[in-house]
Amino acid sequence: MAGRREFLQFLATAGLAGFDLGSRRSLAHADGTTAYHLPHFGNVSLLHYTDAHAQLLPLWFREPSVNLGLGDWSGRPPHLTGERFLAFNGIKPGTAEAYALTCLDFEAAARTYGKVGGYAHLATLVKQLRATRPGALLLDGGDTWQGSATSLWTRAGDMVAAQLELGVDVMTAHWEFTYGMERVLELIEGPMKGRIDFVAQNVVDNDFGDPVFRPYTLREQNGVVVAVLGQAFPYTPIANPRHLVPNWTFGIQEERLQAQIDAARAEGATVVVLLSHNGMDVDLKLAARVRGLDAILGGHTHDGVPKPMEVRNPGGVTLVTNAGSHGKFLGVLDFEVRDGKVRGTQYRLLPVFAELLPADPAMQTLIDAQRAPFLQKLAEPLATSEGLLYRRGNFGGTFDQVILDALMAVQDTEIAFSPGFRWGGSLLPGETLTRERLLDMTAITYPAVTVNEFTGERLKAILEDVADNLFNPDPYYQQGGDMVRVGGLTYTCEPGAASGARISNLRLKGTPIDAAGRYKVAGWASVGENVEGPPVWEVVEQYLKAHQTLATPNLNMPELRGVDGNPGLA
Ligand SMILES: [Zn+2]
Numbered sequence: 427m428a429g430r431r432e433f434l435q436f437l438a439t440a441g442l443a444g445f446d447l448g449s450r451r452s453l454a455h456a457d458g459t460t461a462y463h464l465p466h467f468g469n470v471s472l473l474h475y476t477d478a479h480a481q482l483l484p485l486w487f488r489e490p491s492v493n494l495g496l497g498d499w500s501g502r503p504p505h506l507t508g509e510r511f512l513a514f515n516g517i518k519p520g521t522a523e524a525y526a527l528t529c530l531d532f533e534a535a536a537r538t539y540g541k542v543g544g545y546a547h548l549a550t551l552v553k554q555l556r557a558t559r560p561g562a563l564l565l566d567g568g569d570t571w572q573g574s575a576t577s578l579w580t581r582a583g584d585m586v587a588a589q590l591e592l593g594v595d596v597m598t599a600h601w602e603f604t605y606g607m608e609r610v611l612e613l614i615e616g617p618m619k620g621r622i623d624f625v626a627q628n629v630v631d632n633d634f635g636d637p638v639f640r641p642y643t644l645r646e647q648n649g650v651v652v653a654v655l656g657q658a659f660p661y662t663p664i665a666n667p668r669h670l671v672p673n674w675t676f677g678i679q680e681e682r683l684q685a686q687i688d689a690a691r692a693e694g695a696t697v698v699v700l701l702s703h704n705g706m707d708v709d710l711k712l713a714a715r716v717r718g719l720d721a722i723l724g725g726h727t728h729d730g731v732p733k734p735m736e737v738r739n740p741g742g743v744t745l746v747t748n749a750g751s752h753g754k755f756l757g758v759l760d761f762e763v764r765d766g767k768v769r770g771t772q773y774r775l776l777p778v779f780a781e782l783l784p785a786d787p788a789m790q791t792l793i794d795a796q797r798a799p800f801l802q803k804l805a806e807p808l809a810t811s812e813g814l815l816y817r818r819g820n821f822g823g824t825f826d827q828v829i830l831d832a833l834m835a836v837q838d839t840e841i842a843f844s845p846g847f848r849w850g851g852s853l854l855p856g857e858t859l860t861r862e863r864l865l866d867m868t869a870i871t872y873p874a875v876t877v878n879e880f881t882g883e884r885l886k887a888i889l890e891d892v893a894d895n896l897f898n899p900d901p902y903y904q905q906g907g908d909m910v911r912v913g914g915l916t917y918t919c920e921p922g923a924a925s926g927a928r929i930s931n932l933r934l935k936g937t938p939i940d941a942a943g944r945y946k947v948a949g950w951a952s953v954g955e956n957v958e959g960p961p962v963w964e965v966v967e968q969y970l971k972a973h974q975t976l977a978t979p980n981l982n983m984p985e986l987r988g989v990d991g992n993p994g995l996a
Pocket residue numbers: 569600601659703725726727
């Protein structure tokens with residue numbers, strides 16, 4: 427890997443390998459700043475980011491080393507990690523792009539290439555692209571309002587302010603719903619009204635099946651009518667508490683979607699896209715079953731996919747993309763439209779390198795103002811981490827392990843469960859773990875820690891259930907996040923086995939779990955109603971303050987079977 431100085435020099439002279447950042451001249455501006463130069467293409471442009479998870483500032487984010495695809499889904503995007511990812515996408519190891527898209531040499535690469543994302547840096551990129559693409563629409567795929575202390579404490583007020591400043595035109599949603607129906611409607615009808623179109627064709631009210639939100643919005647761009655349909659996360663009331671959205675029904679609803687696509691075309695739309703929060707596998711299946719979508723701009727599964735998948739269906743071909751997470755990437759989809767038809771497309775997934783894109787002053791001012799009331803509380807140091815802390819991955823991350831270790835220690839149990847959330851940044855070795863970094867991993871509206879007693883049989887059933895939500899061969903049954911993280915308990919997992927037969931060999935301290943025995947389990951983020959307990963960040967904070975220096979936690983990974991050589995295993 428090139429050194430940091432070489433990287434900065436490289437940026438200033440040649441641009442980033444692998445995605446064309448243009449000529450030396452376009453990079454070297456008179457004011458000394460550098461610019462991403464993406465050759466202009468066509469007459470309709472969509473800028474897309476998704477799953478920002480309320481990260482207003484640049485951060486570290488390690489991509490997963492484990493993202494298994496099974497059967498037909500093995501070895502194809504998004505189920506590629508590490509070197510297999512690079513080979514598939516033709517990316518050279520050790521480059522800035524490899525750093526953005528994979529977990530390889532993460533710590534060294536992070537120290538070389540710097541932090542990613544941040545709304546002030548994203549804003550600069552959006553402005554640069556809008557300057558060369560007049561009328562371009564900015565689409566936000568959802569999971570924007572949740573994932574930080576400030577978003578939780580302002581009930582997404584900080585994020586809506588940032589979205590407005592960024593110039594988001596259209597959004598759909600998932601975690602947004604965890605603020606409850608009233609707050610969602612209050613923001614849509616309040617600050618967003620007339621400025622950001624909230625679209626979700628698959629959310630209807632329980633009583634009469636009436637649409638709750640606009641199914642799509644029509645925008646004219648250089649004389650071409652563009653329809654953006656919205657698809658909210660279809661499993662919101664399963665993966666998150668149903669009691670937060672009691673009057674609304676979600677789901678995939680293919681026929682309804684087809685009717686909306688046809689209606690948008692009948693209204694004169696030449697370009698029709700779906701802004702989706704389905705997750706990549708669900709989008710790939712959906713794209714093969716509906717007609718008339720030029721593209722699905724997807725999110726939820728946080729996959730940075732540099733090349734769109736081309737999916738055939740009875741209506742032609744639909745491009746399927748997924749634009750990563752945490753503000754790390756901006757997808758740019760350009761269409762060449764002539765004589766009422768799409769004649770060509772160009773797609774680029776641009777990593778947002780904070781050091782390459784100067785902060786937009788207006789956005790930085792806004793972010794500083796939003797954070798000002800909370801700075802002291804956010805900055806409180808809780809511990810120093812000796813090892814790399816991260817979350818993302820099918821089975822577990824070191825930051826989750828810290829949470830599990832804290833739950834078991836503070837709640838005095840031998841077993842703990844922590845949800846397989848995909849959001850949350852990373853912490854480099856030696857960094858101070860502040861309260862803000864802890865909230866980045868835990869800030870949700872249902873944070874109660876509980877201790878439950880489960881039989882051995884029930885423990886297995888819970889693991890089987892979550893595994894089926896992750897590894898069911900039919901994407902329409904993939905209804906949650908990654909595998910539940912487990913502390914204390916060890917087990918064997920065969921992802922490719924049949925439903926109910928994936929989990930075996932459950933043990934506690936080497937002793938087999940007794941199906942009829944009873945075990946105390948600490949956990950958090952129950953989707954049940956009226957769950958009482960201290961918020962998880964308080965419990966973990968107590969543990970961190972007692973430790974001060976945090977040794978690299980021992981990752982409790984299950985023994986995996988039947989996945990040797992899987993391209994999703996780096
Ligand atoms: Zn999501």
